[in-house]
Amino acid sequence: xxxxxxxxxxxxxxxxxxxxxxxxxxxxxxxxxxxxxxxxxxxxxxxxxxxxxxxxxxxxxxxxxxxxxxxxxxxxxxxxxxxxxxxxxxxxxxxxxxxxxxxxxxxxxxxxxxxxxxxxxxxxxxxxxxxxxxxxxxxxxxxxxxxxxx
Numbered sequence: 001x002x003x004x005x006x007x008x009x010x011x012x013x014x015x016x017x018x019x020x021x022x023x024x025x026x027x028x029x030x031x032x033x034x035x036x037x038x039x040x041x042x043x044x045x046x047x048x049x050x051x052x053x054x055x056x057x058x059x060x061x062x063x064x065x066x067x068x069x070x071x072x073x074x075x076x077x078x079x080x081x082x083x084x085x086x087x088x089x090x091x092x093x094x095x096x097x098x099x100x101x102x103x104x105x106x107x108x109x110x111x112x113x114x115x116x117x118x119x120x121x122x123x124x125x126x127x128x129x130x131x132x133x134x135x136x137x138x139x140x141x142x143x144x145x146x147x148x149x150x
Contacts, residue, residue, distance in 0.1 A: 001094065003101050006050040010041045016050050019059050023084045036066075046109035047078055051101055053085070053094060061085040063098035065105055071117050071135040073145055078106050080116040099127050107150040114150060117143040 006016045020033040040048045053061035062084050069079040080102045085094050106114045116124065117135055121144070125131075129146035136142050 001097060002054045003097060004052045004054060005101075005105075006037055006052070007040050007043075012052060013037055013041060015059065016052055016062070019052060019062055020050070020064075020082060023062065024082050036064075046105070049102070049105050051098055053098055055089070060089045061094055061098060063102055065102040065114075069115075069117050070137055071143060071145065072137075073115075073133065073135045076113075076115045076132075076145070076147070078102075078109075078111055078114055080114060083116075095123075096127055099124075103148070103150055112150055113147050116146050118146065119143060 004012045004016075006012050017034045017037050020037065021030050025033055036048055037050050040050060047065060047067050049065040051063050051065075052059050053063075062082060064081040066079050066081050067077050068074050069081045071079075080099060083095055083098055103114055115132070116129065118124065124146050128148045130148065132145045132147045134142050135145045
């Protein structure tokens with residue numbers, strides 16, 4: 001397994017854009033990923049970060065580390081977002097690899113905690129995350145907010 005940071009290896013930007021768009025974007029939101037991923041490469045800010053998980057030459061997962069995951073708790077950051085592992089590769093704790101990468105980068109940038117929002121119950125708790133509160137998305141849905149200390 002190999003984790004690629006798009007910021008550190010910008011030659012992976014196009015592959016990252018396509019992968020994130022394929023897994024997470026709607027037709028209306030495709031440009032969000034492209035714009036954010038392309039601009040992370042030259043940003044002086046430690047955020048955002050975008051990661052691809054490779055098994056040999058195949059992308060099998062992804063995650064991002066961002067300032068806000070379209071949720072009402074804008075007082076909290078950074079956020080792990082867009083964690084995805086290909087179905088055929090699930091059950092091997094590969095998500096943990098991406099979570100740990102994001103935690104390391106956030107800690108290196110001086111953050112004390114990291115957050116995520118999800119509807120999953122039971123998955124993130126295995127990796128040290130604790131339920132914090134409900135949050136609200138601009139499109140009217142709500143989501144569980146989790147936190148872990150770095």
